[in-house]
Amino acid sequence: MRRKTTLWVNLAIVGIAVLLAAGPAAAQVKIRFQTWHWNEKPVFFALEAFQQEFNKANPGIEVVRDDSRYADKETVYIAQSQAKAAADIAHFLHRAIPLLAERGYLMDLTPFIEREGGQKFLAQWDQNALETCKYKGKIYCLNDYVNPLALLYNTQHFKEAGLDPNKPPTNPAELLDVAKKLTRAGRYGMGLIGSRQEGLFMRFNPFFWGAGAEYLTPDNKRSALDTPEALEGFRFYVELFTKHKVVPPGVIEQGAQEVRTQIALEKVSMEVGVIQAPLIYAAINPNMKVNEVMAAAAIPSGKKRVSTVEYGMRVISAFTKHPEEAWKVYKAWVSKDVQLRNFKIYGVMSARLDVKNSPEIANHKFAKIFAAQAPYGKIEPLIPEWPKIGDATITAVQEGFSGVKTPEQALKDLHIATNRALGSQ
Amino acid sequence: MRSGRTWHDRHLGYLFVLPATLMLVAVLIFPAFLTLKFSVTPEGGSGWNLTLIHYQNAFRDPVLLQTFKNTFSFVAWSLVGHFVLGLGLAMALNQALPGQTFFRLVALIPWTIPDVVAGIIFRWFLNPVSGAMNPLIRTFIPSFPADFSWLSNPTLAFPSVIFANVWRGYPLVMVMLLAGLMAIPRELYEAAEVDGAGRLKQFFHVTLPGLSTIILIALALDMVWEFRRFALVLTMTGGGPGTLTEVLSTLVYKTYFQFFTFEYASAMAILMSVVLFILSLPYIILVGRER
Numbered sequence: 001m002r003r004k005t006t007l008w009v010n011l012a013i014v015g016i017a018v019l020l021a022a023g024p025a026a027a028q029v030k031i032r033f034q035t036w037h038w039n040e041k042p043v044f045f046a047l048e049a050f051q052q053e054f055n056k057a058n059p060g061i062e063v064v065r066d067d068s069r070y071a072d073k074e075t076v077y078i079a080q081s082q083a084k085a086a087a088d089i090a091h092f093l094h095r096a097i098p099l100l101a102e103r104g105y106l107m108d109l110t111p112f113i114e115r116e117g118g119q120k121f122l123a124q125w126d127q128n129a130l131e132t133c134k135y136k137g138k139i140y141c142l143n144d145y146v147n148p149l150a151l152l153y154n155t156q157h158f159k160e161a162g163l164d165p166n167k168p169p170t171n172p173a174e175l176l177d178v179a180k181k182l183t184r185a186g187r188y189g190m191g192l193i194g195s196r197q198e199g200l201f202m203r204f205n206p207f208f209w210g211a212g213a214e215y216l217t218p219d220n221k222r223s224a225l226d227t228p229e230a231l232e233g234f235r236f237y238v239e240l241f242t243k244h245k246v247v248p249p250g251v252i253e254q255g256a257q258e259v260r261t262q263i264a265l266e267k268v269s270m271e272v273g274v275i276q277a278p279l280i281y282a283a284i285n286p287n288m289k290v291n292e293v294m295a296a297a298a299i300p301s302g303k304k305r306v307s308t309v310e311y312g313m314r315v316i317s318a319f320t321k322h323p324e325e326a327w328k329v330y331k332a333w334v335s336k337d338v339q340l341r342n343f344k345i346y347g348v349m350s351a352r353l354d355v356k357n358s359p360e361i362a363n364h365k366f367a368k369i370f371a372a373q374a375p376y377g378k379i380e381p382l383i384p385e386w387p388k389i390g391d392a393t394i395t396a397v398q399e400g401f402s403g404v405k406t407p408e409q410a411l412k413d414l415h416i417a418t419n420r421a422l423g424s425q
Numbered sequence: 426m427r428s429g430r431t432w433h434d435r436h437l438g439y440l441f442v443l444p445a446t447l448m449l450v451a452v453l454i455f456p457a458f459l460t461l462k463f464s465v466t467p468e469g470g471s472g473w474n475l476t477l478i479h480y481q482n483a484f485r486d487p488v489l490l491q492t493f494k495n496t497f498s499f500v501a502w503s504l505v506g507h508f509v510l511g512l513g514l515a516m517a518l519n520q521a522l523p524g525q526t527f528f529r530l531v532a533l534i535p536w537t538i539p540d541v542v543a544g545i546i547f548r549w550f551l552n553p554v555s556g557a558m559n560p561l562i563r564t565f566i567p568s569f570p571a572d573f574s575w576l577s578n579p580t581l582a583f584p585s586v587i588f589a590n591v592w593r594g595y596p597l598v599m600v601m602l603l604a605g606l607m608a609i610p611r612e613l614y615e616a617a618e619v620d621g622a623g624r625l626k627q628f629f630h631v632t633l634p635g636l637s638t639i640i641l642i643a644l645a646l647d648m649v650w651e652f653r654r655f656a657l658v659l660t661m662t663g664g665g666p667g668t669l670t671e672v673l674s675t676l677v678y679k680t681y682f683q684f685f686t687f688e689y690a691s692a693m694a695i696l697m698s699v700v701l702f703i704l705s706l707p708y709i710i711l712v713g714r715e716r
Contacts (some may be wrong), residue, residue, distance in 0.1 A: 076684040099685045102469070195579070196663035250553040252577035252666050267554070388684045394669045402666035404579045417488075 210301025309377030505590030544660025
């Protein structure tokens with residue numbers, strides 16, 4: 001009997017202690033901030049600085065780290081959303097927005113934006129970028145970065161090949177000519193992405209769109225891949241590898257990081273890359289004097305001047321239990337100070353106009369070139385069927401690269417697959 | 426006899442299996458039911474407005490049909506590889522040799538390596554620029570091209586993935602066959618030897634009949650597992666070049682998590698489960714008979 005009483009007393013003490021310990025924490029709202037960048041330096045430093053600064057300034061709210069991986073960020077978020085347990089704030093690229101919005105996983109930010117001043121508040125952002133946040137009349141995000149692509153090239157290799165480093169190629173024919181001259185002594189002129197990842201579109205699309213091609217008809221109802229322009233752009237990209245052999249072997253196995261590694265190790269002289277690439281080259285090969293050796297230029301895209309662009313954004317989950325607190329964190333993340341600091345730490349260009357047009361970017365060797373590409377930025381059709389069409393595009397490019405099909409046949413099959421995905425066959 | 430047992434005695438067993446049953450319902454039956462329901466729900470729909478459109482689409486989908494063919498081919502060649510390598514090594518490791526335990530452990534190593542890691546290892550190993558395969562071949566055949574592409578080659582990509590899968594998966598078959606070999610009585614071999622049977626005859630008339638049940642069980646289990654192989658293919662090729670190495674599990678994954686067409690992916694998953702069930706019937710029957 002006495003033993004039983006002692007047990008109950010002990011349990012009560014432990015219970016009270018747990019309640020006391022949990023008391024202050026219960027008052028603290030935790031906002032899960034999900035991104036694949038938590039494990040990536042130097043981005044991590046920017047996240048950590050934001051987290052510490054915000055938590056210190058807002059005692060009632062705690063920003064907590066929530067990891068995802070780049071390759072399966074959507075997978076994780078969908079699974080969590082289906083369980084109504086998604087992170088309060090999550091990081092995506094523009095392609096995912098229509099799909100997640102269509103499924104009802106994202107919070108409509110319109111009421112918060114109205115409270116902040118509506119159109120006047122939104123006017124602070126790059127309006128092209130903001131379009132990627134809108135879906136069926138609602139706004140689901142405010143872009144925090146815009147990532148236009150440019151041609152990055154090794155000026156030293158240009159000199160060694162007898163080329164003028166101040167005259168980068170300005171059209172596909174010149175690009176091919178330069179790439180041929182740079183392909184020498186175990187080195188290749190151009191690095192291309194052929195593996196199954198989003199980065200492929202970023203490199204393929206400028207040449208495809210530059211030739212005057214489009215994926216879909218203007219109403220987004222049918223494939224527009226049966227045009228001579230589409231074949232011209234498709235063939236140019238594929239034949240850089242198959243016919244002209246200015247691309248390293250195993251192109252289908254090359255992702256963005258592999259190509260950056262080849263540039264950093266000076267096995268490849270040129271690539272179409274992102275603004276952060278020079279920092280990555282330097283991290284891979286600290287002996288490479290990146291700022292001196294590398295230069296950036298507009299992508300020599302063809303008849304039309306086009307750059308691909310990637311828009312990054314955070315979203316608030318439709319299932320968050322703390323929408324007000326989540327918005328507070330969100331607003332802080334897209335504030336001018338935080339965005340400018342992000343540029344300084346990891347070279348990413350903000351979609352906020354006051355940061356994008358700041359002296360810090362205007363005077364930066366690489367950033368100013370990339371910023372100048374933004375007005376020519378173009379993105380794939382923002383429709384829920386895009387992932388399927390995009391996957392079929394990668395399949396077609398890989399079939400072209402590997403010689404399974406001729407470029408003509410691969411494109412013809414892509415045209416059929418696109419119409420099938422759109423349900424218009 | 427029966428009258429001696431109380432209600433409590435007769436029903437206590439059910440109580441004991443209840444937690445496991447509830448767990449099974451929660452993690453297996455409920456998700457399976459949801460998948461089945463998804464597969465007959467119109468895209469983006471909910472409730473009980475059901476349709477068979479996704480199954481109709483599945484039978485007309487050339488990518489799915491190609492993927493079924495790829496999967497059968499992948500499973501068949503993997504099974505052949507696992508069996509040949511597994512049996513060969515099991516017989517070698519069944520010999521009374523010095524260091525037998527050490528070699529048995531070494532032979533098990535590929536089984537301990539996760540699929541993703543094995544995929545990354547082989548992807549690097551076969552890389553034409555930075556991989557080890559080409560330099561290794563060139564040490565024996567100097568004229569072999571230094572930049573030979575394995576995974577980008579439409580003829581060799583699929584065999585390369587199967588090669589990696591054979592390496593990764595043979596230990597399971599090997600262990601099962603080794604256990605079977607150890608259970609064959611020595612006297613049978615001695616009697617065969619007395620009757621004048623050579624090594625080859627002993628293999629066909631003693632070893633193989635002695636292992637027949639184990640071989641069937643090992644291959645049936647292996648077939649089911651290989652049918653579901655996912656991470657190795659995804660990390661090595663992502664299904665490429667094109668769709669040449671696409672298998673069912675990677676296609677279902679892509680359709681669900683990348684194309685966001687949950688309903689169609691669910692229909693594919695159900696079709697895959699039906700095929701898997703049919704393929705595992707021999708195993709189920711065999712195990713039933715053994716009991």
